[in-house]
Amino acid sequence: METNNSVSKLFILLSIGLLVNALLVHTLVSYDKKAILINGKRRILISGSIHYPRSTPQMWEDLIQKAKDGGLDVIDTYVFWNIHEPSPGNYNFEGRYDLVRFIKAVQKQGLYVHLRIGPYICAEWNFGGFPVWLKYVPGISFRTDNEPFKAAMRGFTQKIVEMMKRENLFESQGGPIILSQIENEYGPEGKVFGAAGEAYINWAASMAVELDTGVPWVMCKEEDAPDPVINTCNGFYCDGFAPNKPYKPTLWTEAWSGWFTEFGGPLNHRPVEDLAFAVARFIQKGGSFFNYYMYHGGTNFGRTAGGPFITTSYDYDAPIDEYGLIREPKYGHLTELHRAIKQCEQALVSSDPTITILGSSQQAYVFSTENGNCAAFLSNSDSKSAARVMFNNLHYDLPPWSMSILPDCRSVVFNTAIVGTQTSGNQMLPTNSELLSWETYDEDISSLEDNPTTTAVGLLEQINITRDSSDYLWYITSVDIGPSPSLLRGGQKPTLTVQSRGHALHVFINGQLSGSVYGTREAMRCRFTGPANLNAGMNRIALLSIAVGLPNNGIHFETWETGILGPVLLRGLDTGNRDLSWQKWTYKVGLKGEAMNLVSATGISSVEWVKGALFAQPQKPLTWYKAYFDVPNGDEPLALDMRSMGKGQVWINGESIGRYWTAYAAGSCGLCSYSGTYRPPKCQLGCGEPTQRWYHVPRSWLKPTQNLLVIFEEVGGDASKISLVRRITGKTI
Ligand SMILES: *[C@@H]1O[C@H](CO)[C@@H](O)[C@H](O)[C@H]1NC(C)=O
Numbered sequence: 001m002e003t004n005n006s007v008s009k010l011f012i013l014l015s016i017g018l019l020v021n022a023l024l025v026h027t028l029v030s031y032d033k034k035a036i037l038i039n040g041k042r043r044i045l046i047s048g049s050i051h052y053p054r055s056t057p058q059m060w061e062d063l064i065q066k067a068k069d070g071g072l073d074v075i076d077t078y079v080f081w082n083i084h085e086p087s088p089g090n091y092n093f094e095g096r097y098d099l100v101r102f103i104k105a106v107q108k109q110g111l112y113v114h115l116r117i118g119p120y121i122c123a124e125w126n127f128g129g130f131p132v133w134l135k136y137v138p139g140i141s142f143r144t145d146n147e148p149f150k151a152a153m154r155g156f157t158q159k160i161v162e163m164m165k166r167e168n169l170f171e172s173q174g175g176p177i178i179l180s181q182i183e184n185e186y187g188p189e190g191k192v193f194g195a196a197g198e199a200y201i202n203w204a205a206s207m208a209v210e211l212d213t214g215v216p217w218v219m220c221k222e223e224d225a226p227d228p229v230i231n232t233c234n235g236f237y238c239d240g241f242a243p244n245k246p247y248k249p250t251l252w253t254e255a256w257s258g259w260f261t262e263f264g265g266p267l268n269h270r271p272v273e274d275l276a277f278a279v280a281r282f283i284q285k286g287g288s289f290f291n292y293y294m295y296h297g298g299t300n301f302g303r304t305a306g307g308p309f310i311t312t313s314y315d316y317d318a319p320i321d322e323y324g325l326i327r328e329p330k331y332g333h334l335t336e337l338h339r340a341i342k343q344c345e346q347a348l349v350s351s352d353p354t355i356t357i358l359g360s361s362q363q364a365y366v367f368s369t370e371n372g373n374c375a376a377f378l379s380n381s382d383s384k385s386a387a388r389v390m391f392n393n394l395h396y397d398l399p400p401w402s403m404s405i406l407p408d409c410r411s412v413v414f415n416t417a418i419v420g421t422q423t424s425g426n427q428m429l430p431t432n433s434e435l436l437s438w439e440t441y442d443e444d445i446s447s448l449e450d451n452p453t454t455t456a457v458g459l460l461e462q463i464n465i466t467r468d469s470s471d472y473l474w475y476i477t478s479v480d481i482g483p484s485p486s487l488l489r490g491g492q493k494p495t496l497t498v499q500s501r502g503h504a505l506h507v508f509i510n511g512q513l514s515g516s517v518y519g520t521r522e523a524m525r526c527r528f529t530g531p532a533n534l535n536a537g538m539n540r541i542a543l544l545s546i547a548v549g550l551p552n553n554g555i556h557f558e559t560w561e562t563g564i565l566g567p568v569l570l571r572g573l574d575t576g577n578r579d580l581s582w583q584k585w586t587y588k589v590g591l592k593g594e595a596m597n598l599v600s601a602t603g604i605s606s607v608e609w610v611k612g613a614l615f616a617q618p619q620k621p622l623t624w625y626k627a628y629f630d631v632p633n634g635d636e637p638l639a640l641d642m643r644s645m646g647k648g649q650v651w652i653n654g655e656s657i658g659r660y661w662t663a664y665a666a667g668s669c670g671l672c673s674y675s676g677t678y679r680p681p682k683c684q685l686g687c688g689e690p691t692q693r694w695y696h697v698p699r700s701w702l703k704p705t706q707n708l709l710v711i712f713e714e715v716g717g718d719a720s721k722i723s724l725v726r727r728i729t730g731k732t733i
Helices: 002-025 057-069 099-108 132-136 147-166 187-210 272-284 330-343 345-350 462-466
Strands: 036-038 041-043 045-050 074-078 112-118 177-182 217-220 230-235 251-256 289-296 354-357 362-368 374-380 387-391 394-398 402-406 427-430 436-442 454-457 472-480 495-500 504-509 512-518 526-531 538-546 564-573 576-579 584-589 623-629 638-641 647-652 655-661 694-697 707-713 723-728
Touching: 036 177, 041 345, 045 057, 045 112, 045 330, 057 099, 057 289, 074 289, 099 112, 099 147, 112 147, 132 462, 147 177, 147 187, 177 187, 187 217, 217 251, 251 272, 272 289, 272 330, 272 374, 272 402, 330 345, 330 402, 345 362, 345 374, 362 387, 374 387, 374 394, 394 402, 462 472, 462 584, 472 564, 495 504, 495 538, 504 526, 512 526, 538 564, 655 694, 694 723
Parallel strands: 045 074, 045 289, 074 112, 112 177, 177 217, 217 230, 230 251, 251 289
Antiparallel strands: 036 041, 354 362, 362 374, 374 402, 387 394, 427 723, 436 623, 454 584, 472 538, 472 584, 495 526, 495 564, 504 512, 504 538, 564 576, 623 707, 638 694, 638 723, 647 655, 647 707
């Protein structure tokens, strides 16, 4: 009897369990004109971008916890095709690339996920997220009505969706993913491509929808997003945005919390008062989902930075800094904003606002429901003057360019311009760890021709040869100027001119560095012109052309060319000018040190390192350095201070920290001239300073002792001054 009773109780419990389970499984995420609906309920959703490969798995839990504490409901990430499929059909989802682990880490903390599959993602990421091999698929043309491209795009999108389904990660399966994105900012491109663009975007939408994820798809910056795909806004401000159909909700997929940096450019800063006002206005006007791009920007490790010229740091002036530390007042002020918005959630999702004019630049938006909910947003869009307004028979003072939030239509719980949070002043401090046992190795360039990658008459495009296996490509040729240099016209040295499509170029004549030139992100081309130190007889010209990240956006960026374009001219010889462009050139991909894997503990033993050369003056170009260090005390995030160096790459225990380029200082930039108008704020810092001085060293890459640091320096620097620093939060209570 007793047993039977238990069994039937168990049976009832099981049945309820199955029923609940069945209900959950069949819940779809949907939308209407007001909002995204989860479990049939309209929601105001606050989201932030955290890109899994831009931090380490050891950092993820803490970043997501901080996002949750900051009032976020959703974590947004792109999916990065080129790291997952380095060669066709070979997949990598390990370590930082473990997408499933990242999504499960978000789920564990009870947050949702917006999965922006793309697979074109832009993202200041190498080649916009496309694998470089994709460019060499016969007949391919990116992001248009092109069969090879569409087949590849469908293949990867399907692969990711199936992977998510297998792990039950869509909300429709009880998982955290509530939204997915197909394509990315296609609108401007689509207009240029005309009918082909339209056919492509229609195809992309139905391809995605047919994958049957049970959650809505969005397209950002694509006003022609076909139903049922929702078009969404990206920008500094999105309160003027409306979706393309009245039955779609108003979503903001990228609220720019700051901006990225490029080598040679300034640091960009967006004041939190302006960001908070932008978000509050978006909500005031009926927006129901916004996502900070970025909430944590992180680091472009290895050669993942796009651009060209995007820095290794992708800090973005985000609420959580590159190192995972909270940045105040941005983080705290936004947290308070989120709390205020959430207090208004019921009123916001259940009613349309009544708008009252309070003054020439002052308005009240009131959301009130039949069951007595009332929330009010009082705005002052005058960027210069404060205003005193009368609302519901009470006086309210509104600072310039600000919004007050009144969750009960009476008391102000938050004003976007009144920042109560203290500035944190995160900073770098020394560590107790010394870099020891320095040794150097000269990259040998005397025998580049011995084992060439290829030879050709004329100048070849760089990426076609390197396939991006290295940043570096040597172009080598010889020129015989006859018996005596005294024959040079007028006793003047001849001039060498080299025209490059980008991105950086070092010119070596007879083994000596004659000079370097660099492009910029906006103008990638660069031209070297300088005196040529030629000897009588045969001279060797070796041009080291360097890619600094492949372009991540622009019309058909897959066709953009990199490397020496020509002409390569010698002027002022007594025999006149010589065009070297069409003579025989020898090509060598990569550095010798790369081929010998000098970055790793096993590879370093393959060459003779030299002790004591560190302090030689002048410092030589093309030099490898190595040193060892013990892990510093404490648990603060770590970085290398590379200020004394020039340009190159750095590795720790075989892992690439990324490209460094401290010799490229920020040129023209003004101080913060933020004007509070509907323009991107121009707050630029760090003029005359290296754009990026510090390079993140993840603690999880270190062992207690004998950590191997390897540096490749292109132009010359003082390695003895490199130091390991720790990042601390300077917040004082
Ligand atoms: C790449 O190089 C090959 C071999 O030299 C050549 O046939 C081809 O046209 C090149 N492709 C591009 C896109 O430059």
